[in-house]
Amino acid sequence: MIGILVNVAGLLLIAVIVWWFWIAGRNVSGEHYQESLVIQVKDGVYEPDRVEVPAGQEITLQFQREDPSPCAEYVVFDDLDISAQLGVHTTTNVRLPELEKGEYPFTCQMKMYRGLLVAV
Amino acid sequence: MPNQKHVLTLRGASCAGCVRKIEGALEGVPGVEEAKVNLAEKTLTVTGEVDEKRCIEAVENAGYGAEPARPDPREQRELQKAEDHRHYRQLLWRCIAALAVGLPLMAWGLITGEMSVHTSGQQLAWGAVGLVTLGVMVFCGGHFYTGAWKAFRHHNANMDTLIALGTGAAWLYSMLVVLWPELLPETARHVYFEASAMIIGLINLGQALEVRARGKTSAAVEKLLELQDTSARVLKNGEEQDVPLDAVQKGDRIRVRPGEKIPVDGTVDEGSSLVDESMLSGEPVPVKKASGDSVSAGTLNKNGTLVFVAEKVGAETRLSQIIDMVRSAQNSRVPIAHLADTISAIFVPSVMIIAVVAALVWYNVGPEPVAAHMLVVLISVLIIACPCALGLATPMSVMVGVGKGAEHGVLIRNGKALQQASNLDTLVVDKTGTLTEGAPKLTDIEADSDKEELLKLLAALETGSEHPLAEAILQAAKDKGLELPGVNEFEAITAHGVRGKVDGRTVLLGNRKLLEKENIELHDWPARAEELAEKGRTAMYAAVDGRIAGVIAVADPIREDAKEAVARLQKLGLRVQMLTGDNHATAKAVAKQLNIDDVHADLQPEDKEKLVAKLQQNGKRVGMAGDGINDAPALARADVGFAIGAGTDVAIETADVTLMRSSLHGVADAIELSKATLRNIKQNLFGAFVYNTLGIPIAAGVLYPFTGALLSPLIAGAAMAFSSVTVVSNANRLRFFKPSQIKEVQS
Numbered sequence: 090m091i092g093i094l095v096n097v098a099g100l101l102l103i104a105v106i107v108w109w110f111w112i113a114g115r116n117v118s119g120e121h122y123q124e125s126l127v128i129q130v131k132d133g134v135y136e137p138d139r140v141e142v143p144a145g146q147e148i149t150l151q152f153q154r155e156d157p158s159p160c161a162e163y164v165v166f167d168d169l170d171i172s173a174q175l176g177v178h179t180t181t182n183v184r185l186p187e188l189e190k191g192e193y194p195f196t197c198q199m200k201m202y203r204g205l206l207v208a209v
Numbered sequence: 210m211p212n213q214k215h216v217l218t219l220r221g222a223s224c225a226g227c228v229r230k231i232e233g234a235l236e237g238v239p240g241v242e243e244a245k246v247n248l249a250e251k252t253l254t255v256t257g258e259v260d261e262k263r264c265i266e267a268v269e270n271a272g273y274g275a276e277p278a279r280p281d282p283r284e285q286r287e288l289q290k291a292e293d294h295r296h297y298r299q300l301l302w303r304c305i306a307a308l309a310v311g312l313p314l315m316a317w318g319l320i321t322g323e324m325s326v327h328t329s330g331q332q333l334a335w336g337a338v339g340l341v342t343l344g345v346m347v348f349c350g351g352h353f354y355t356g357a358w359k360a361f362r363h364h365n366a367n368m369d370t371l372i373a374l375g376t377g378a379a380w381l382y383s384m385l386v387v388l389w390p391e392l393l394p395e396t397a398r399h400v401y402f403e404a405s406a407m408i409i410g411l412i413n414l415g416q417a418l419e420v421r422a423r424g425k426t427s428a429a430v431e432k433l434l435e436l437q438d439t440s441a442r443v444l445k446n447g448e449e450q451d452v453p454l455d456a457v458q459k460g461d462r463i464r465v466r467p468g469e470k471i472p473v474d475g476t477v478d479e480g481s482s483l484v485d486e487s488m489l490s491g492e493p494v495p496v497k498k499a500s501g502d503s504v505s506a507g508t509l510n511k512n513g514t515l516v517f518v519a520e521k522v523g524a525e526t527r528l529s530q531i532i533d534m535v536r537s538a539q540n541s542r543v544p545i546a547h548l549a550d551t552i553s554a555i556f557v558p559s560v561m562i563i564a565v566v567a568a569l570v571w572y573n574v575g576p577e578p579v580a581a582h583m584l585v586v587l588i589s590v591l592i593i594a595c596p597c598a599l600g601l602a603t604p605m606s607v608m609v610g611v612g613k614g615a616e617h618g619v620l621i622r623n624g625k626a627l628q629q630a631s632n633l634d635t636l637v638v639d640k641t642g643t644l645t646e647g648a649p650k651l652t653d654i655e656a657d658s659d660k661e662e663l664l665k666l667l668a669a670l671e672t673g674s675e676h677p678l679a680e681a682i683l684q685a686a687k688d689k690g691l692e693l694p695g696v697n698e699f700e701a702i703t704a705h706g707v708r709g710k711v712d713g714r715t716v717l718l719g720n721r722k723l724l725e726k727e728n729i730e731l732h733d734w735p736a737r738a739e740e741l742a743e744k745g746r747t748a749m750y751a752a753v754d755g756r757i758a759g760v761i762a763v764a765d766p767i768r769e770d771a772k773e774a775v776a777r778l779q780k781l782g783l784r785v786q787m788l789t790g791d792n793h794a795t796a797k798a799v800a801k802q803l804n805i806d807d808v809h810a811d812l813q814p815e816d817k818e819k820l821v822a823k824l825q826q827n828g829k830r831v832g833m834a835g836d837g838i839n840d841a842p843a844l845a846r847a848d849v850g851f852a853i854g855a856g857t858d859v860a861i862e863t864a865d866v867t868l869m870r871s872s873l874h875g876v877a878d879a880i881e882l883s884k885a886t887l888r889n890i891k892q893n894l895f896g897a898f899v900y901n902t903l904g905i906p907i908a909a910g911v912l913y914p915f916t917g918a919l920l921s922p923l924i925a926g927a928a929m930a931f932s933s934v935t936v937v938s939n940a941n942r943l944r945f946f947k948p949s950q951i952k953e954v955q956s
Contacts, residue, residue: 092573099569103562110558114364125260133356138363151261157296158416159423162289165540170623172540176285177292180215182261182277198540198608199600200553201367 119207122148128204130154130161130175135195135204144190144208153180160197166206168193215261217253218455220274222246227273234271238263252278252455278455282532283434286427293424300417303349307410310345314338314403315923326390326398335400336387342380342402350376350409366557368596372412374561375591376405379922382584396578401588401922408592408926415930419597422937426605428944429612430539433532436488436507441472444516454523461519465510474521477502482513489527489618489869534622535615539608543624545887546603549894556596560905564590567909575910582910585919589908593925597933598900602893605940610886613946618869619879626865630849630883632830636778636876637821637843639835640789640796643853643873644775644803645765647836649678651685652746655737656759663758665691667718667751669711673699678747679707681763706749717752724750724757734760745798747791767802774873775803777949781880783832786824788817788843817843834876851876878948885946893936900932 119139120126128150129136142148154161154175164183165172173183188208195204222231228246231253235244240259247254253275255264261277268275318324326335346354354377356369383400390398442449444462457463457473465471467482481499486508495511498504504517507528523529567590568583575582607624614621621627641647656663668686671679673696686693699709705726706719717723721738724731729752738748738760746762778785786807789796796810809820817833821843824831833840833847844850844864852864853871868875908920 095572096569099565099572102565106558106561106565109361110364110366111555124262132352132359133367133369134359134363134365136359136363138365157292157299159293159296159420163540167542170537170541172537174282174285174289174536176288198604199597200550201596201600203365203554 119205122150125149125151127151127153127180130164130202131156133158133160133202135164135202138204139207140204141207141209142185142188145187147187148185150183150185151180152183154178160199160201163198164195164202165198166193166195215255215259215264216278217255217261217264217268217275218278219246219253219268220276222273230271231268231273234267235264238267283437283439286431286434290424293420297417297420300413300420304410304413304417307345307349307406307413310341311403311406311410315407318403324399324403326386326400327395332387332390335383335402338402339380339384339387339400342383342406345406346376346380346409349413353409353412366561368557370557371560371591371594371596372408374564375588375922375926376408378584378591379404379408379588382580393580394578397580399578399581401584404588404922404926407923411923411926411930415934418931418934419937422934422941423605425941425944426608426937427612429609429615430532430535433507433528433535433615436470436528437532438470438472438506441519442466457519457522459519459522463517463519465515465517467510467512467514469510471504471506471508471510471515471517473506473519474526475504475517475519477504477515477517479516480514482515483511484515485509485511489531531615531620534620535611538611538621538623538627540604541607541623541625543603543607543628543890545628545890545894546624549599549602549897553596553600556594556599560591560594560596563905563909571910582919585922586908586910588922589920589925590905592922593904593908593920593929594901595897595904595929595932598897598936599894601933601936601940602897603890605937606886606889606893606943609940609943610882610889610946613943614879614882617875617878617882617948619875619882620867620869621879621883622865622867626849627883627886629830630832630866630880631887633783633832633849633880635786635824635829636783636832636834637786637788637817637824637847638805638873639817639833639840639843640787640791640799641765642836642871643768643834644771644787644799645767647765649681649747649763649765651681651761652764653741653748653762654685654759655761656751658758660759661689661691663751663753664689664761665693666711666714666716666753667761669693669696670699670707670709670716670718672696673709674701674707678749678763682761714754718749718761721750724752727752727755729755729757731757738762739794742792742794743798745795745802747795767799768872770872770874772803774877775805777874777877778880779804781877781884783880788812788820790814814840815842818846821846832876832880834873851879874948881948882946886943889940889943893939896939897932897936900928904928 119141120137122140122142126140130152152164152175154177157177161175163172163174169185171185173181175181190208193206193208195206196202231246232244235241235255238259240257241255242257244253244255265275326332353369353372357373360367360370379401383402386393386398386400438454440451440453441457442464443452443457444464449464454472462478463472477498477500479500481497483495484498484504485495488507489505498515505528506526564587568587571582571586572579607627610627611621638644654660654664664686668682668691671682672693694712697710701707702719702723705723706717708717717727721735734750734757741748741762746764748760748762750760751758775785785805786809787796787800787805788809790812791810793810796808800808817840821831821833831847832849832851833843834851834853835844836853844852849865851866851868853868853875866879908925910919913919
C-alpha cells in the first residue's frame, strides 16, 4: 500500500513539475508597458518577467538592478542583437526599436534570468 | 513606482539663475523629492517616484534642454568591480561559516560513523545540530532559497532551485529522523545535516571563485576604457579650463601637452607633434600631426603641444564607437550555442523530473535502506546538475575572444561573424590598398635623350590631368625638384592618354593605341614596355613633336608585409584570390610575387560582388577583404567581410570584421583568433555536456551495481561548484592568445 502511495506521489510530482514550469507559465499575462516600465533585477529573476509592449513603437525599459551577482550584469535581447550593461543599485534605460508583433525573450548572459517581451 | 534616481544632461544652462529656474521647475513635478543641478558638469540629478520623461518635459518647459545622461562606462565598470569585490568577500565569508559547521560534522561522521538517531540523547544532540544547520542555511544560503522561491512564482527554475531543493530535502529528511525516528526503519535513521552545510559552503566557494574569474573576462574592455581621459583642457577667452569630458562641446578649442592623451576627436588648429595611435590603429610608429590633421580620442600626444577643435564628443568619438561595438559583440549570439540555449531553457525542470524518477527506481528496485538511498540519489542528482556550466560555455569565450581581438586591432561585429570567420575556405582580396599601398609611384623612366627633361615635359602635361597615375608622375617631378612649365591645348583622350603643348612642343602620353593612331613609329619600345608589364608595372609611351621619346612605368608598390600575410593565410587553409581592375598582365605579375594562384583582373566594381556570389554558389565559404567603402557590396555579400580601413566610421558600422591597421595580417589575426575562440567554445560546450550527461547518471546510481556505493552528495556539490569555475577559467585561457606573426617575432 505504501509502495503504491509513494509511486503515485512521485508520478504526481512529475506531473506538477511539467504543468507548473512548462504549461501554466505560458498563460500568465504580462505587465503592460505605458510610457515606461521598471523591471527589477533581484534574487535571480526579472520582475515583471513578462511585459506586453505596443508593436511598432520605440520603447524604453528601465532595468533596476539590485542583484550583485555577476550574472545579472548584462541583459541580452538575443533576437534584437541588443544588450546593455546594468549598473548595480541603479536604473539603466534600455531603448528598443519599433518591434513587429511577436515574442522577444530577454535573458542574462547565462540564460538563467529569463523574461519575455510580447509586442502586441 | 519605486523611488528612483535619474541623471539628465542639460543644455543651455550657464548661470546660477538657470540652476534656480530648473530646480524650481522640477520641484513642481509631482513625485520629485529632490532635484539638484551641477552647473560645472551640466547635469541634473532627480530623485523620487517620478518618470524620467516628466522631468525632461519640465526642464524643456523652463526653456532648457535635457536628455538622459549616458552613464560613464569607466565609472560603471569601476562600480561593478567594487561590487564584485564586495560580493566576492561576502561569498567567501558565507563559505567559511558554512564549512565551519559542515567540516566538523563530516569529520565526526568519518571518524565515529555515528550519524544515526537511535536514542533520545542522540535526538537532542542532532536536533541542536539541525538548528545550527538551519542557521547556516539561512545566513549562508538564504539567497538560494529566496531566488528559488521567486523563480518558482514566475514558473521558472534555475540553479538556485536545484540547490534549494537538494539542501532543503537533506535537512527536512534529517529533521524527520530527529523528530520521528520511529517512522523509519532503523537502517534509514541517518542524518544528512553535514551535506546541507557542506553543499552550501562549497557552492558559495565556487561562486566566489567564479566572480574572480569572470572579472578577468572584461580585461580588454577595461583597457579600452582606460584610454579615455576623464577631463579636457578647454581654451575659453584665452584661458585654459579643466572641464569634465561630458561637458566638452563640439567646436571647443582644446590644448593637449606632451605626454597627455587626446580627450575627444577633432582637427588640429595649432602646433605640431608626434601622436602615438598604436592603441587604435595598431600602427607602431607615431604619426606626425599638424594643422588640418585629424586626431582621435584615446591616442597619446608625444612631444609637442597641440591645440585642436573638438568635432566628435561623447558617444560619437571613434573610441566610444569601438567600445560600444566590442561590448555589443561580446554579448551577441553565436550560432553554435543554439543547442546549449535550447537545453538550458528546459534543463532545471528536466533534472527535477530525472531526480524524482531515479528516487522512484531506487524505491522500487533498490536495496535497503531504501529511504536513505532514495534521498541520497535525489540530492545528488539535483546538486550535481549544473545549468551554469552550459549557460557560461559560450558567452565567456566570446567575451574574452572579442575583447582579445580589440587588443590586436580586430573589431568583430558579432558572434555570428566570429563563428563564420573560423570556417572560411576562400579569401577574396581586393588588390589596391590591401595588397598594394594604394598610392601609385613612378618606377621607371627610359628615354632616348635626357630623362629629366622628358619627366619635366610629361609632369607639366599631367598637371592638367585628373588620372590617378598623373599624381605619381607629378610627385616624381616634385621629388626631383623640377620646375614645371605651363601646358596649353591640354586634351584627355578617353581610354588612350593625354595630349598637350608644353614649351611649344607637342607632347603625347598614353598607350600603344594612342601612338599608333597618331602614326608614330614605336621602334623597339613595345618590347621594353612588355618587360615592365611583366614586373607588374603599368607602362606608357611618351612622344614629343611626333617622335617616340621613351617609356615610363608607374606601379602601385606591393605592401612590405603582404607576401608574409598571404603565406600565413594559405597556411591557415585558405585559398587566396586576388581581385583588381588592372589589366591581366599587371595583375598576374603582382599575384606571382605574392604567390597567389587565382587572379581576377579587368573587373568593374560591380563585378566583385558577382564574383563573391559565384564562389558561394559553388559551395565556397568566402571571406572578402577590402577597404570598406568601395567594396561595400562585395563585403556585404561575403560570408565574412573584412574592412581594412584603419577604422573609418563607415567600416565600423558595416563590416563583419573591421581591422584597425591597414595590413592583411589583420585578416590572418582575425581568422586565427576566431578559430581559437571557437575551439575554446567547443571545449567548454563539450565539457559542460559531458559533465552533465555523465554526472547525472552517476549521481542517480548507475555505477552502484559495480561499486556498491552511491555518489556522496558532498562530492556532487563540489563537482557542481567547480564545473562553472572550470568553464570560466578555460575561457580565460584565451587571454593568452597571440597571433602567429607576433609569436614568430618573439621567438
